[in-house]
Amino acid sequence: MANPIIEEKLRSFRIEDFQPIVPRELDLGRPLQPKIGNLAKVIVGMRRSGKSYRLFQEMEALHASGIDWNHICYINFEDDRLGDVTPETGDEALETFYAMHPESMRDGIYLFFDELQEMQGWGRWLRRIIDTTKATVYVTGSSSKMLSKEISTEFRGRALDFELLPFSFREFVRANGIADDELLHRSSQSGYSTEERLILSNAMTRYLEEGGFPAAQGLPTPQRVALLQSYVQRVVSRDVVERYDIARPRVAAMMARRVLGCNGKTLSVRKIENELRSAGLTTSRELLGDLLEYFEDAYLVFRMREFSMALREKTTSMPKVYAIDPGLAAAASTASSKDEGQRLGNAVYLELRRRTIGFRRDGISSCHTQAHGYEVDFVVGDVLEQEQYELCQVTAAMDDPKTVERETRALWELMEERGLKEGAIIVGQGKECEYHRNGFVIRQIPAWKWFLNNSK
Incomplete structure (x- = not known):
């Protein structure tokens, strides 16, 4: 029967x-x-x-x-x-x-x-x-x-x-009725009207705040934040504590909050261990390291290594961490971690994952220059395949000469060291332009436009 x-x-x-x-x-x-x-x-x-x-x-x-x-x-x-x-x-x-x-x-x-x-x-x-x-x-x-x-x-x-990651920016504007297919598939050569640029720029700001989880779209802020926080709690309780039989669930919950608070930053397990011990929680560096790996297995966060370490299986360098979604990171961490530049860097990292496949995602890393230790946010390229690398810097704004100098110097130096002729700066608020020096070029592109360019 x-x-x-x-x-x-x-x-x-x-x-x-x-x-x-x-x-x-x-x-x-x-x-x-x-x-x-x-x-x-x-x-x-x-x-x-x-x-x-x-x-x-x-x-x-x-x-x-x-x-x-x-x-x-x-x-x-x-x-x-x-x-x-x-x-x-x-x-x-x-x-x-x-x-x-x-x-x-x-x-x-x-x-x-x-x-x-x-x-x-x-x-x-x-x-x-x-x-x-x-x-x-x-x-x-x-x-x-x-x-x-x-x-x-x-x-x-x-x-x-x-x-499958939460909505990309392209999917976000489609799901929220902000842009139709004609606008999403428009080539950069066709150009955008002033009104379209404003609409898409405002949508980018909203995307970085709300994120891309489908069920969170259009919710009032208190409800959205509560929903996204519940997602984190469920991942920690079901996908980490239950799956791996973690004996100290409160440590797991606090670790998740600390990791999401480091979104877009270098993560120090030793520092988190000291913070949790100061809060009266018994833990160990080994447990926290295991929890970080479990969070990554559950797709809550991703770790990104230094470019120079990309081919080494074991390294003592501290990775950067990026959350599964900028809106979730903002909802689940403390107010001090809600910096727009951090969330933009988070969204760029996720988009780079979408534009790569399989093991090639290991080809997304950060890099410091050899001469002065300046940091370039993202170096994209497969070391094993000896591909031409793409260099990408991310910043919230480029609104004064000092910011321009700070954001371009790392690219100029790394381009010269690696023999690359081009670099890119993705800017949250700013115009599209180019910087030229000694035959090298840095292309500055507004974030909304970079995200709409779906080239792989």
């Missing part, structure tokens, strides 16, 4: 219930034709980043291309009505769908497994499905239980993982 809850879930699913679906720019590639042994496509990322809706977007695209809904099966394993989710639960769901649509067994099926990490032994079960079912498989999972490294171990070449 079919499980009535599963049957009800399958029969009641309607894509219309989730519309409007804001298009995400995460490219999952061309859909594979259903067959035994297909690669599974796995979307990973922090909770509430929009992974489910990226599945819905893919389902709509499949249907628009001519695939009948009778060949598209969506199952959300996080539904508490399912109780303890086991491989038998997954088998029941497939058997029920085949009973409802027997033609999908013959012709092939498109399987969408949402929050699969809730299933005990999900890896072994999914391998069996891939190896025995004529299917095209898409999977989402909260990164705490379905890490990219676990996907590699579990599937041994059977899966591709895709990282």
Whole structure:
């Protein structure tokens, strides 16, 4: 007898219930034709980043291309009505769908497994499905239980993982009705009117404050802040404390707040250890180092190393940390960490991650010049591939000669040391212009315009 809850879930699913679906720019590639042994496509990322809706977007695209809904099966394993989710639960769901649509067994099926990490032994079960079912498989999972490294171990070449971050600036202005597709796809050569520049500049300021989590869009400030703080609490409690059986949850919560407060800055675990001990919390540098790694596994923060250290597996250099979202960092940390320049640097780092893929994200780093130790915020390039590096400086404003001197000197020096002819300054508030010296050029570009340039 079919499980009535599963049957009800399958029969009641309607894509219309989730519309409007804001298009995400995460490219999952061309859909594979259903067959035994297909690669599974796995979307990973922090909770509430929009992974489910990226599945819905893919389902709509499949249907628009001519695939009948009778060949598209969506199952959300996080539904508490399912109780303890086991491989038998997954088998029941497939058997029920085949009973409802027997033609999908013959012709092939498109399987969408949402929050699969809730299933005990999900890896072994999914391998069996891939190896025995004529299917095209898409999977989402909260990164705490379905890490990219676990996907590699579990599937041994059977899966591709895709990282989904909260809304980019392009997605933010589309989701909030600030800009239409014509404006978003306009080339820089076409130019923008004065009104459009003002609208987009104001939207950039709003994006840095509110962030890109889908459910936070349009909420009044108190509600948005409370929601984003609850996201952090859930990641710490579910994805770190429960998963790794942390015996001191208060230390984990305080560590998360301190790390988010360091957003865009160099992180010193020793300093945080001293602060927590001063607050009367028993901890150790080893525990705090482990917690930092767990936060990164859960997509709460990312660590970025120095360029000169990029090829060394072990280094004593202190990394910079960047939050998963500038709005979340502002909501979850102290007022002193809400600097606009920090949040802009955070957003730029995340956008650079979107514009790179896979292990190439290791090619995002900071760098200090050899001559005077001036810092360039981002050096982008694959050291192993010996690519031409891109140099990028980020600042809130360029409104006086002293600021111009301070922000350009590091680029001039590093460009000369590395033999590079160009550098870029992304400015929160400022005009578009160029600086020239001895055959070198630094291009200054307003942040809103840089983010709208979607070149990879």
